[in-house]
Amino acid sequence: MRPADGSPVRVGVFGLLGSGNLGNDGSLEAVLGYLREAHPEASVDALCGGPEVVAARYGIPATRLHWYRGEYRTASRAGAIAGKGLGKLVDVFRTASWVRRHDVVIVPGMGVLEATLPLRPWGFPYSLLLLCASGRLLGTRVALVGVGAAPIADRPTRALVRWSARLAAYRSYRDGLSRDAMREMGVDTSRDEVYPDLAFALPTPSAGTPSDAEAPGPxxxxxxxxxxxxxxxxxxxxxxxxxxxxxxxxxxxxxxxxxxxxxxxxxxxxxxxxxxxxxxxxxxxxxxxxxxxxxxxxxxxxxxxxxxxxxxxxxxxxxxxxxxxxxxxxxxxxxxxxxxxxxxxxxxxxxxxxxxxxxxxxxxxxxxxxxxxxxxxERNLVAARLLEDQFAALTSALFPASGRARGHVPAHATRETP
Known part of the structure; x- marks a missing residue:
C-alpha cells in the first residue's frame, strides 16, 4: 500500500550488512525478495556496515552505519578514543535523521539479540537501541524479523538488547530458544512468533548427485x-x-x-x-x-x-x-x-x-x-511454507490499511518446523 499522500512507502533495512558476513547478507537478500514481490512500490534503502557493497550488490541506496569510520578497530590512542566517543554522540542524530525519513525499518534476521560471539555493548547493541528508540519516538515502525537471541551475562549488553526488543514494533525469531531468551530477559513475547531462518526463503540450488560407494564424492x-x-x-x-x-x-x-x-x-x-x-x-x-x-x-x-x-x-x-x-x-x-x-x-x-x-x-x-x-x-518444504506465513504476517503488521493501529500481528501458535 501507499501512505495517505500517495507517495511510495519508504522502507529502510538496517544492520551489519555488506560487512563480509554472508549470513547477514543472505537475510537481507531474502527480505529484499519479499519486498520486491509483495511491495514492489516500496522505496528501499539501507543504513548498514558496508554501504558500498550493499549498493553495488543489491541496487539500493545505502548509508554508512557509523559516523566514525574506525568504529570496529581497537582504539588505543587518545585521538581514536576521542573519535569513537564523538561518534557515539553523532550517531544519535544520524540514526534519528535516517529513521525519520522512513515509514518502516526492517532488521533482517541476524543474531542481533545475542552475544554468542565476542561483543561490546557500545558496538552494535548501542546502534540497535538508537534505531529502536528513534522508531518509537518518531512513529516509524521498526521490525526485528526472524532474528536470533540468546541469554546474555554481561549486564550492559543485556540491558541494551532488552530495551531494543521492547521498543521494536514487531518481533519474530528464528528459533524457540531465541524467544525464550528474550522472555527470560523481561520482554513480553506473548505476541511474538517463531519461523525458520530467513535464508530458507532463498532459491534452492539444483541438488547434487550423490556418489556411489566405490567413488565417494567431495x-x-x-x-x-x-x-x-x-x-x-x-x-x-x-x-x-x-x-x-x-x-x-x-x-x-x-x-x-x-x-x-x-x-x-x-x-x-x-x-x-x-x-x-x-x-x-x-x-x-x-x-x-x-x-x-x-x-x-x-x-x-x-x-x-x-x-x-x-x-x-x-x-x-x-x-x-x-x-x-x-x-x-x-x-x-x-x-x-x-x-x-x-x-x-x-x-x-x-x-x-x-x-x-x-x-x-x-x-x-x-x-x-x-x-x-x-x-x-520434507523439512525444507515445511520451512518454505512457514516463511510464506512469516512474510504474510509482516505485511499485516508493517503495511496496514489506512488508519489501522500499529503494532505486533496477533499470534495464536508458534510456527516452527516440526
Whole structure:
C-alpha cells in the first residue's frame, strides 16, 4: 500500500550488512525478495556496515552505519578514543535523521539479540537501541524479523538488547530458544512468533548427485575464526587452538582416505583459519571456496556428498541444499537448527573437537545419507511454507490499511518446523 499522500512507502533495512558476513547478507537478500514481490512500490534503502557493497550488490541506496569510520578497530590512542566517543554522540542524530525519513525499518534476521560471539555493548547493541528508540519516538515502525537471541551475562549488553526488543514494533525469531531468551530477559513475547531462518526463503540450488560407494564424492568443511563466546575471552586462544587442531586432524583423516575436501567460510575474518588448514594439511585434495554469497555456498554444499560446518549459516546453506550435514556446534542456535531439520544426532562441540569421535559421527552420517536427504527434503518444504506465513504476517503488521493501529500481528501458535 501507499501512505495517505500517495507517495511510495519508504522502507529502510538496517544492520551489519555488506560487512563480509554472508549470513547477514543472505537475510537481507531474502527480505529484499519479499519486498520486491509483495511491495514492489516500496522505496528501499539501507543504513548498514558496508554501504558500498550493499549498493553495488543489491541496487539500493545505502548509508554508512557509523559516523566514525574506525568504529570496529581497537582504539588505543587518545585521538581514536576521542573519535569513537564523538561518534557515539553523532550517531544519535544520524540514526534519528535516517529513521525519520522512513515509514518502516526492517532488521533482517541476524543474531542481533545475542552475544554468542565476542561483543561490546557500545558496538552494535548501542546502534540497535538508537534505531529502536528513534522508531518509537518518531512513529516509524521498526521490525526485528526472524532474528536470533540468546541469554546474555554481561549486564550492559543485556540491558541494551532488552530495551531494543521492547521498543521494536514487531518481533519474530528464528528459533524457540531465541524467544525464550528474550522472555527470560523481561520482554513480553506473548505476541511474538517463531519461523525458520530467513535464508530458507532463498532459491534452492539444483541438488547434487550423490556418489556411489566405490567413488565417494567431495566433502565440504565449513571453517570459522572461532574463539568461543562473549564469556570466553579469558580462554579465547586456548579454545581457538583446540578447535583449529581438531579440525586440521579431521581434514587430514579425510585426505588419508582419498576424499576431496572443499573448505567453506561465511565471513571475511575466517580467511586466516582457511590458510592455516591449507598449510597444515598441504594436499592437492584440499581447496578453498571463494563463495561470495549464500547462494554460492548453497551451490558448493549441493555438489558435495556431505558437509561438516561450524558457522550457523554454513549449516543453513547445507541443510537448505538438502545435503547430509554434521554441525561443529558453538551455540544453542546451531543445536536448535539441527534438531528442527531432523539431524539432531549429528552435532559435535566446536569447543572440544575430537577428530576421532568426529570421524565416527561422519561415517554414520554418510551411511544414512539417503535417508537423511529424504528427511531434509520434507523439512525444507515445511520451512518454505512457514516463511510464506512469516512474510504474510509482516505485511499485516508493517503495511496496514489506512488508519489501522500499529503494532505486533496477533499470534495464536508458534510456527516452527516440526
Amino acid at each position: 566433502v565440504c568443511v565449513g571453517l570459522m575464526d572461532f574463539h568461543g563466546g562473549n564469556d570466553d575471552r579469558a580462554r579465547a586462544e586456548e579454545i581457538h587452538r583446540r578447535y583449529l587442531d581438531g579440525t586440521i586432524d579431521f581434514v587430514r583423516a579425510l585426505v588419508a582416505q582419498g576424499r576431496t575436501v572443499r573448505l567453506l567460510t561465511g565471513d571475511a575474518c575466517d580467511a586466516p583459519v582457511v590458510a592455516a588448514v591449507l598449510e597444515a594439511v598441504d594436499s592437492p585434495l584440499v581447496t578453498a571456496s571463494e563463495a561470495a554469497s549464500l547462494a554460492d555456498l548453497m551451490k558448493e554444499a549441493a555438489a558435495a556428498d556431505s558437509v561438516v560446518a561450524t558457522r550457523y549459516h554454513n549449516l543453513v546453506c547445507a541443510l537448505k541444499a538438502g545435503t547430509p550435514t554434521l554441525a561443529l556446534s558453538y551455540a544453542a542456535k546451531s543445536d536448535a537448527l539441527m534438531a528442527r531439520m531432523g539431524l539432531d544426532a549429528y552435532r559435535h562441540p566446536a569447543r572440544e573437537v575430537d577428530a576421532g569421535r568426529l570421524l565416527g559421527q561422519f561415517r554414520e552420517l554418510e551411511e544414512r545419507a539417503a535417508e537423511l536427504r529424504r528427511t531434509l527434503a
